[in-house]
Amino acid sequence: MHTNTVYFPTLEAIKKAATTLEGVAAKTPLDKNLRLSKEYQAEIYLKREDLQIVRSYKIRGAYNKIQSLTAIQKANGIVCASAGNHAQGVAYSCKELEIHGTIFMPAPTPKQKVEQVAMFGENFVEIVLIGDTYDDSYKAAIQQCTEQKKTFVHPFDDEKVIEGQGTVGLELIDQLVEPLDYLFVPVGGGGLSAGVSSVFKQLSPKTKVIGVEPLGAPSMLTSITNNVNTELETVDKFVDGASVKRVGDLTFAICKENLYKMVTVPEGKVCQTILEMYNKDAVVVEPAGALSISVLDFFKEEIKGKRVACIVSGSNNDITRTPEIKEKALLYANLKHYFIVRFPQRAGALKEFVAEILGPDDDITYFEYSKKINRENGPAVVGIELKSESDLKPLVERMKARKFYGDYLNNNPDLFEFLI
Known part of the structure; x- marks a missing residue:
């Protein structure tokens, strides 16, 4: 190229x-x-x-590119592939310049972004949701360019x-x-x-x-x-x-x-x-x-x-x-922690966990038994939000001392993704 x-x-x-x-x-x-x-x-x-x-x-690059096209290229129409912002810039430019554009977007693109593109482009753009990723949309867009002699408006490499x-x-x-x-x-x-x-x-x-x-x-x-x-x-x-x-x-x-x-x-x-x-x-x-x-x-x-x-x-x-976004921020700050908690086989174990194991400022934000039967003794996945990073060590120590500790999930991405 x-x-x-x-x-x-x-x-x-x-x-x-x-x-x-x-x-x-x-x-x-x-x-x-x-x-x-x-x-x-x-x-x-x-x-x-x-x-x-x-x-x-993105409006800057998209408009500058589309405006620079020849009269024949403008008449044939343009194509782009984008997961969002470039698509909006292209859509707005198409409407301003009265050029027809086809915009390929990955199927999982948030609805809000798809609606914005439609709003900016009005009747000058057609949106095609295709594939799971930008790369899938890109391939489909290039194919249409080749078949219909349209101009591809690249999001960056132009x-x-x-x-x-x-x-x-x-x-x-x-x-x-x-x-x-x-x-x-x-x-x-x-x-x-x-x-x-x-x-x-x-x-x-x-x-x-x-x-x-x-x-x-x-x-x-x-x-x-x-x-x-x-x-x-x-x-x-x-x-x-x-x-x-x-x-x-x-x-x-x-x-x-x-x-x-x-x-x-x-x-x-x-x-x-x-x-x-x-x-x-x-x-x-x-x-x-x-x-x-x-x-x-x-x-x-x-x-x-x-x-x-x-x-x-x-x-x-x-x-x-x-x-x-909030979850990722808390995980990054070491304030959100997920554990497998094994409740000891003694009466009132759950109450004991809440009253005596958790610190005064600790908050349970996620709780799910891993087995639907035998709940009293089955392990549970528990998400705990802390007030301070320094609260983690004492919490783990209390869990271990009273035989509640099963596993720590934050450091185990495969298990974490599977369970949460």
């Missing part, structure tokens, strides 16, 4: 994209966040791409898309009074990081641009480490906006040269950030949008006293996922 010459987006091309996007993509605010600034003793700014009309930066996403970088530089020391950018397929890092490389070369991926989908980090674009065998799809098995060839080549560093963040940490941003700042971020803020914890010594910006890439969070 691509030649061997490495493509780097020029400032002229990105400035041209900015002109194309005038009146379509919002110039999003760069807000200083007082809470984070105080917490990290640094100047922390958030580039609020979650405030775009489609609630993510020059015009990268140039469109690069406009986030131009705006950032424009909004800053003084240069940044650090810029944290979420990375999925690499379109945003490729575009933005190209701008900073040319206009603010001293800024350390750091790419952030979910721990369960480190495709860019793996590729940069291997010095070759590497496809991962499996990915954890929780951070759906940034979980790709393989980054773009174009984006890999650019990020390899431009990024100061590539790092990963555990999914549980991302969940903590989502809850904190909502509860403390009244800001809704999706998992991918929380990556750049989540990573601050791992750089707290380095960024002290520095000027730092985090790109908040999107806010398309499905509210039905809140219990899962």
Whole structure:
């Protein structure tokens, strides 16, 4: 698909994209966040791409690409594959430019995202739900492109898309009074990081641009480490906006040269950030949008006293996922623990467990007997939420001393997934 010459987006091309996007993509605010600034003793700014009309930066690349097509390509229509934000950007662009688009989405895509795509595209888009993963949708989309001579709008591995996403970088530089020391950018397929890092490389070369991926989908980090674009065998799809098995060839080549560093963040940490941003700042971020803020914890010594910006890439969070987000956050913080509890064969064992084994602030959040018969003596799977991490050791000691301890499930992922 691509030649061997490495493509780097020029400032002229990105400035041209900015002109194309005038009146379509919002110039999003760069807000200083007082809470984070105080917490990290640094100047922390958030580039609020979650405030775009489609609630993510994806409108920039999608519109820039579709607008650049020839009259014949526009007449034939376009196709894309996306699990969410790119689909919304494409749908909105199709309606604005009055071009017909077919959008392939994986069947498990949250209903809220499918409805948003339909709302933005109106009668200019057709949505096809197919396959279990983005890769399945991608294959179906490419097939239709080939058969019907339509243009495929790639979510990240495309020059015009990268140039469109690069406009986030131009705006950032424009909004800053003084240069940044650090810029944290979420990375999925690499379109945003490729575009933005190209701008900073040319206009603010001293800024350390750091790419952030979910721990369960480190495709860019793996590729940069291997010095070759590497496809991962499996990915954890929780951070759906940034979980790709393989980054773009174009984006890999650019990020390899431009990024100061590539790092990963555990999914549980991302969940903590989502809850904190909502509860403390009244800001809704999706998992991918929380990556750049989540990573601050791992750089707290380095960024002290520095000027730092985090790109908040999107806010398309499905509210039905809140219990899962809370659970992952508690597990990550070591406040939620699952045990197999074996009740001793003595009268009142359950009452004894609740009254004497549990600490005053411990809460049972999950309880299920493993056998439906012989309940009094059968083992049970018990989920316990603690007030403090330090409450775990004494709890386990009390369970062992009184012969209640069966097994600890948090460290046993296979059994954990099976039982919970």
